Amino acid sequence: MTPVATPFFFYMLSGLAVAGGLLVVTRRNAVHSALSLIVTLLAVAGLYLMLYAPFVAGVQIIVYAGGIMVLFLFVIMLVSLERTIKERQFNRMWPVGLAASCALLALFLAVFEKGKKLFEDRPLPPLTENNNTQQIGLMLYGNYMFAFEIASLLLLVAILGAVIMAKKRI
C-alpha cells in the first residue's frame, strides 16, 4: 500500500471533509446532513490512508460509512416528519453557541501557532513496514487486551440498551 502523499490529495481530501462537516451542521434535511457526513467520513478515511494507517481507514469505511451511517439513515426514515423540516432549525441560543465555538477555534489556532516550531523540527518519520494491520492486531491482543475486552463488553451493553430502548414490546 503506497498512498500518494502529495499536497494536492491532502488539500482535496481535507477540503471535502470540512465542506462535508459544514453541510452536516447547516442542512435543513437530516438525510442531506447524513449524506454529507458520509462524504466527510470517506474523506477522513482518505486522510488516514495518507497517514499510512490503512487498517484504521478500512475500519472507518466498514464501521462508519457502511454501518453507523446506514443506522442513521434508517432512523431518519423511521422518524422523518415533514414538519421538522419546516420548523426552526437552530435553537434560541445559537449566537452564544457559535461565539463559543469560534472562541474554541481561535484557541486551537493560537495553540498551534505557538507550538508550530515543535512540529516543524520533526519531519514525518519514514514509512513503517507494510504490516500495519498485524502490528495493530498484536497490540490489541497484547498491551491493550484488557481495554479490548472492555470495549467488547461496552458493545454488548450497547446492543442490549439499543434493543431495550427501541423495541416496542419485549
Place this chain on the structure above:
Amino acid sequence: MLDSFMSYLGSTVTPGEANNQLWAMIYVLIIFAGVSVAVMAMNWLERKALAHFQVRLGPMRVGPHGLLQPIADAVKLLIKEDIIPAESDKFVFWIAPLIGLLASFTVYTVVPFGPSQAVSDMNIGILFMLGVSSLAVLGVVMAGWASNSHYPLIGALRSSAQMVSYEVAMGLAVVSAILMTSLHGAGLYGVAKLSDGTGTLSMIGIVQAQQEQQVWFLFKFFPLGLIAFVIFAIAMIAETNRAPFDLPEAESELTAGFHTEYSGLRWSLFMLAEYAAMIAVSSIAVTLWLGGWVRPFPHWLSGPTWDFIFALFPGLTFLGLGAIAFLGTVRMPKHAYFRVQTIGLAAFGAVLALIGVFLLAIVIGAKVSPHDILNRTTEGLSNVFWFVFKVAVFMYLYIWYRATWPRYRFDQLMRVGWKVMLPISLGVLIVTAIVGVLLG
C-alpha cells in the same frame, strides 16, 4: 513516456506497488471495459440460460440467437426518457445510482486476476473490498428514500436491513479464511504449523498463501473451509439481492423495490451496479476459497508439460466457443430470410476462433522460443483465464438459483441470517482457530 510504458512490462508486481501510474490507469481502463462487457455477456447468458431452464428460447430476434440483444437493450435504455418524479428529492435521486455503481466498480481495484494482474495490492485488500461493497447499501437507501414513494421506501428498508445483516455472517466467514492464511498445513489434516506473522489481508497474499500451502482453502481443515465457503456463498447472494433473496426487488410484492421510480439510463445504472457487484463478490469467493488464479492441480499435475497443457486452455476455450457458433451456423435454417443471421453467427464464430488461435499462438510461441515477454504473457493469460473461469461458474450458479427457488419472506430471511448463518460462521471461526492451534 515510452520508457515508463515499457519499463513495467518485465515487472512481477502490480502497477500500484510498482508505483507505475500509467499502467495502473491502463489496468483500470481494461478492467472497466472488461466488466462492462462481462455484464452485457452475463445479461445475454442469463436470459438465454433462464429461458432454457424454462422450456423456452429467450431472445432470438436481435442478431443470431439474440446475440445483439444486450446492445439493443442498452440503446433502448439510453434513449428512453429519464423520469424524475416531481415530489422526489432531485439531487439524492440523481446521485443514488452513481453511488451504487461507484461502490461496485471501486472494488475491482484490488481483485487479483493474477500475481501482477491487479491494479494494486492493498495491505488491507479484503477489508477494503468488504468495506467498499458495503457502501452499495447507501445507494439503495438513498434511491428508496429519494423516490418519496411507499414501495421504494419499503424496498430500501428491506434491502438495507438485509445487506447489513448478511454482512455480519459474510465477514465472519471471511475472517475464518483469513485465519487459514497464517495456519500452514499441507493438505487436509496434514501437519499444520502456526507461524507468527505470515497471515495477510492482501488479496494477492491470500492466493499466494493457498499456493504455498498447496491447498485451496475450500478443502483446508475439511469440512471447516467448506462450511465457511458455503456460508459466504449464501451471504453473497443476499448481499447482491439476487434470487432467492431478491426481496428488495420482489416484483410480486413491491413492484420493483427501491428502483420502482427509476427509468431509462438511471435504472440501467442500477442493473449495471448489481451485475458488477455479483461479479465482484464472486471474485472474493474465488480468491478466498478457490485458489484465485491458481490453475487446478498445480502440484499433482506439475511440471512444464502440464503447465503447457493447462496454458492451452484459454485458446482452446475460445476455439470451442467458435466451434459452437459454427455448429449453430450449420443448424440455421437454409432460407433466404436467415441469410444475414447465418452470416452474422459465422462472423461471430470466426472472431472467437481467431482470438483462440491468437491465444494458442502466444502459448505455443512461448513454448517453442522462450522469450521473457511471451512467457509472462502466457502466464498472465493462464492466470486471468482460470480466475475468470471460476468466477463464471458462480455466475452460472446465480442463474441456476434464480430458475429453481422461490423467494424467502422477510422475517424468514432475517431468521436465516441471524439465527442460522451467524452462529454457524462464528462456530466455524472458533473451531478453525482451535484446530489451527492444536495442529500447530
Place this chain on the structure above:
Amino acid sequence: MNDRENAVSNLDLETPEKPYLDSNELIINMGPQHPATHGVLRVILKLDGEKVLGTECVIGYLHRGVEKIAENRTYTMFNPYVDRMDYVAAVSNGLGYCQAVEKLLNVEAPPRANYIRVILTELNRIASHQLWLGTHALDIGAMTPLFYTFRDREEILKIFEKYCGARLTTHAFRIGGCQYETYAGFEKDVKNFLTFVAPKIGEYEELLTTNRIWLERTKNVGVISGPDAIALGVTGPVLRASGVKWDIRKAQPYANYSQFDFEIPTGKNGDTYDRYLVRMEEMRQSLRIIEQAVNGIPEGPIMAKVPKVIKPAVGEIYHSIEAPKGELGYFIVSDGSTQPYRVRVRPPSFVNLQALDVMVRGMLVADVVAVIGTLDIVLGEVDR
C-alpha cells in the same frame, strides 16, 4: 381521493397499543395495477412496518354488468356471456348456465352429451389449476413452474380448439346438450393428453412440494379454520383444504358425476400449503374422471329436444356446480318470456375473496401476495 379515505376509515382496526405509537402505520395501495393481484384487484393495506393490520378490497374495475346484460338477451343469446366471467374456466361457467336453464325447462341432456361435458369440464379444471399453480408460484418467486404449466395447459387448449374452435372462451355447450359432435380422434387426443400430463404433475411437485423455501413460504400462511371458512361462504379447494369434505360433484351430483369413481382430497390445516396439495391432488382426480369418461363414452344423440324459442314457464331456479374455484351457482328467475327476468350468479372467486382479510391479518406483506394467489381469484368473475 374520497374513495380512498372512505375505504380506509372502513377498516375497523383494533390496535392495542394505539396511543403509544401509530406513527409508523403505513397505508399502502396495492393495485389495481400491480403484478401480483391477478388482474385489477385493488387492496388497501394498513401496515405496521411489514405487518398487515387490515385490508380492504376495492373491486369493480372489471365490472361489465354481465347479470344486467342477461335481462336484455334471450336465454340462448346470453350463453356466451358467461364464458367471460371466469375466463380461465369458461367451460365450467357454460356448463352451470346450461344446466340451470335445462332445469328450468325440465329438459335432460342425453348421456353422450353429459360425457362430453364431463370430459371438457374436467380438462378445464386441470387447465385452471395449472394456470393457478404457475401464477401462484410466480408470486412466491419461483419463476419456472409458470412456464412448465403453460406448456402443458397448451395441450388442453389445443383439444378445446379442435373441438369448438375457441381456446379460451369456448362456448362449448348449448342449452339441452352440446352443439358439436366430437371430432374424429377426440378420444385419442384426450387419452394422449392423459398419458402426457400425469408425469408432468409429478414434475411440478418435484419443483415445489418438498422445497424448503416453498414450505416456509406456504406452511401456516393464510390459515383459515373449517368453521370460519363455512361462515364466510368459502367453497372449493380453499374450503376443502380446511378439512371440510364438501364437493358439489359428490354432494349434489350433476351431469353424470355420480357414475364416476373419484376421491375428494382434503387438507388439515387450512394453510396455503394444504390448498396447494389439495389442488395438485384434484388435478390427479380429474385425470381419473376423464379416463373413466373417455373409456365409457356412449354413442347417441348429443342434443335433447329443446324448442327453437326457449320460453320457460314462470318460476325460478338455483343450480350450482363445482367450478375449479368453488361453488358456481346460477339463480334464474323466469317471467315466462324469452328473456330471463333476473339472473344472479354466485361466483366462487367473489365469495372466496371475502376470506382475504381474515387470512392475512397479522401476516406480512409478502403473505398477502401468497394468499391472493392461493385464493385463486379471477377478477372477471369477481367483478362480473
Place this chain on the structure above:
Amino acid sequence: MVPITTIHYLVVAAALFVLGVIGVLTRRNVVIVLMSIELILNAVNLNLVAFSRMWGGLQGQVFSIFIVVDAAAEAAVGLGILIAFFRNKETINVDEIDLLKW
C-alpha cells in the same frame, strides 16, 4: 508547495471538531446533534492518527479503533433512545426534551 506536516492534519481536525461543536450547540434536531458528535469523534481520531504517524508508534491508531467502537455504541444507544422518545412525544427537537420523566 509546502510539504504536509502534522500541523496540517491538526488544523483540519480542529476545523472538524469546531464544526461538530457548533452542530451540538446550535441544532435542534437530535439526529443532527448525534451526527455532530460523530464529527467530533472523527476529529479526535484524525488527531490521534496524525500523532501516531508523527511519533512512528501505533498506539494512536489503536486508540482510534477504540474510539470507533465507542462511536458505534454511542450511535446505537443514542438512536435507540431517540426512537423511544419519538414514540412518546412525536418530536425530535432537543429543546423540547426538557423533562426528566414523562
